[in-house]
Amino acid sequence: MSGQGAPGGSGEPVHESYWMASSESTGFSPLDADLEMDAVVVGGGIAGLCTAWELQRAGLSVALLEADRICSGTTGYTTAKLTALHTLIYAWLREKHGPEDARLYARSHQEALERVDGLCAELGADADLERVPAYTYVESSRRVEEIRAEAEAAREAGLPASFVKETGLPFPVAGAVRVEDQLQFHPRKFLLALARALTGGGGRIFERTRAVALHDGARCRVTTESGATVVARDAVIATHYPVFDHTMLFARLRPRRELVAAAVVPAEHTPPGMYITPEQHTRSVRSAPLPGGGGRLLIVTGEAFEPGAGGVEERYALLSAWIRGRFPEAAIAYRWAAQDNDTSDRLPYVGHFHPGTQHVYVATGFGGWGMSGGVMSGRLLAAHITGGPRPAWTGLYDPRRLPGVREAGPLLRQQAAVVGRFVGDRLHTSHVDSVADIPPGGGAVVRTGGHPCAVHRDAYGAVTAVDARCTHLGCLVHFDDAEQVWECPCHGSRFAPDGKVLHGPATRPLEPREITE
Template identity: 65%
Template sequence: MTIADESYWMDSTPATAYPALAGDLDVDALVVGGGIAGLSTAWELTEAGRTVALVEADMIAAGVTGYTTAKLSVLHTLIYDKVRTSFGPDAARHYAESQHQAVERVAAVASRLGIDCDLERVPAFTYVESPSELDAIRAEADAAAGAGLPASFVTDTDLPFPVAGAVRVENQAQFHPRRYLLALAEDLTSRGGQIFERTRATGLDDGDPCRVRTELGHTITARQVVIATHYPVFDRALLFARLEPRRELVVAGAIPAELAPDSVSITPDQNTRSVRTAPYGDGRRLLIVTGEHFTPGADDVAGRWERLIAWTRERFPGTSIAYRWATQDNTTTDRVPFIGRFHPGTENVYVATGFGGWGMSTGVLTGQLLAGSLTGEEPPWAHLYDPRRLNLAREAGSMLKLQAKVAGHFLGDRVRPSHADTTADIEPGNGAVVRVRGQHCAAYRDPDGGLHAVSARCTHLGCLVHFNAAETAWECPCHGSRFGIDGAVIQGPANRPLERRDLPAEPSPATSPVGDKHATRAPETGGAS
């Protein structure tokens, strides 16, 4: 059976067709970014009576949100013990309250609007298989219960393999995110909200009012602006120093309903394994497994796919893999998302980022928090997520480690030899960074042998991109920007494409030096250097 390189959520819903912005605009609030955080915020502000516009560089609910696993849970692996230790027990309680309110908000809105989004209430588990990891599980169960959640330590789950122990939290959920969000968008526009697709924001004047410029030269004037672009495309607060990008792989396949677990589960072991299911018809469920997290630009992505598929077939025999896709998120250096005023010098610009892989509940929470902040009814737990917080005692180690990694790429990738010596080393279907006339070029050879070359410098902060052969994309290992082979931006923080480069004519095979040690060397396809 052929495995589709597509998300099930995208494959099972129609494409959207909202217009591009065609002229200047004036609104109360502008939301930049059309994922779950942006759509939830725009919808909540419309509910509050504000005139709202949302702009999305591509199509709504089709970026990170379209490639999620769509667990709707307050149980975020091992977060509560970390928050309790770093911020105190009150902070852990506020984290639990805010995430719980988000889960219930989805259920309430789906019921009120009559949205058929396959919402199912199930228990959530964080488990480990090794007894040596039980101390962390017991601590998490204690912290989650202390935060007010219906959490307990258990040794049994409904997974088809034994576990050493798990945290169990009752009455969590799973749903179809695109069906929910497309219905939310329809309701938003029916009540006067405006959505503009294919409208990339490229400039921000942070004033009173604010002005946002778009790629085509139009200006949107707004009293307040929300940057909900996953990774901030405008970074006046230098949040890139406190955000670490992480990419994960997903596989999904049909399984008999009687063999499907009736829960959502995750383990930090084995480089993460996350499991849920969805209705799939004809007595089957769609098993969705996530894992193999890595930094964008890492090597051997194809091998990671193989490991994830092998684990899925071993643990759930008979699964017929039908889909595979990848997702990406950012984690803050203190593990709590940044949601609130962008930086100390602004009163009118807000940001939402750093969801740490839990974008469904946190995206909905973003709408509740920011709508409350913008209308003067800030929730009591808003301060926990304030992006202006900085505790060096808590974050210094993580920040130094993150910046050392970035510096290693920014400097090291420039002084080490090129990822390939010449374009002749690049086989069809692969890409590599080569030096051409003293400049680094990102060159890709298509299956027909044609070469496509762009600048290898990421347009965000100038790190050299690496090639992801499994997904045919150029990726920045520093901050996670992703580009197509033509240089077009797939994923920010970059908001400008890689510039095209002209390559000199390649020598014919007959003129290659005999005995050249590079003549038959296989190219590096994963981008690691």
């Protein structure tokens, strides 16, 4: 993962994010002693790093804790679009929240991308920054009026938006919203430059340091897996999905995964811009420069599904077929998956973690738009903590806002689905009759000795068994055959075959189990 460039010529795609494969590795030490700081940030993705940097720049002493390596979770597996055009949000905001909230939403995200542009220049970050238009398009004529309404609402919200029928894609569209002067970039190159600036200014970054407990009070205390603690006046939880259950916020978040395939394409055949359609289980398209002038990398995202739904290889096949059908010269070089959280009212939660806290903050629920959302969060949370002027959109993203009547349906459906999985999965815990039926590279939940066990057989035939109950709230995990991990379908936690936590909200591993074939 240390600075690879263009993919090799093996013919098989690399099962890794291009952003991870084409940037340097990090090696910050774990926290091994108690520490006192002005602020502690839990989570080393774009929201956490931007928040820590903004706080350090304001003169506060800051410690950032990351369970693995910074920029290696959701931020390392994004498509890295930095835009204020978020598919079809503005007509909905105008109708449900009013035109002023739509304007605030647009302004907050547009200012975020300008912030990145300015920081790249200030820090000398070579982050492959490119100014391009962004499009939301449809191919079906039945949705053209929806696109026209979105273009009008986005323009009314203050964006340089227009309705067009020509996009630069190599296939016809029925209509599209076009927003000028948006950004695409290499997220890790930008954030690693930010991390260097943070530590160069006295900030502290600790990797392989999982936070497992939070004490909320006049002085916050974060306890890590090793037992070392950080005491600080303010704490920020920027772990993508909140890892502490001091609030029912997790009940208003719905995790989803999307697949990404990236293909090498001649530069002259790449469409000039960023594109997304809500049709066909979502298709998001952009390109990135490859080192050495070897064409460009076409990055396509789609096939959204809930964690644990299975059939991942089949979904990859559908996405790859779509790429080959629309871009016949494309040679798929990388594939990976991204995970996002959607809120019940389609707006992120950025601010005080819950009504009873004065010193704990959260940033989550970006709904697939975490690049602009993460940068926006850094500035907003820094204003909260330093007591500086708060942006006009502070109330729009306040996590303490009460669910509206319009949220009742989505909330009930989400919780009914969780209950259904919690109960139903216990009645049908296995897709095989015995451990012996699990093929190499496969996994299944089987009941043995009265307990559900998550059993994985590696490529060499060795079997590993762990408790199948997610350590977050006890839902049964499912096996992802493409990525060889266990996934919780309720709240999106992910575990390695040996039970190690890969993705929260779970903070404890799945316990090992003895099993015989």
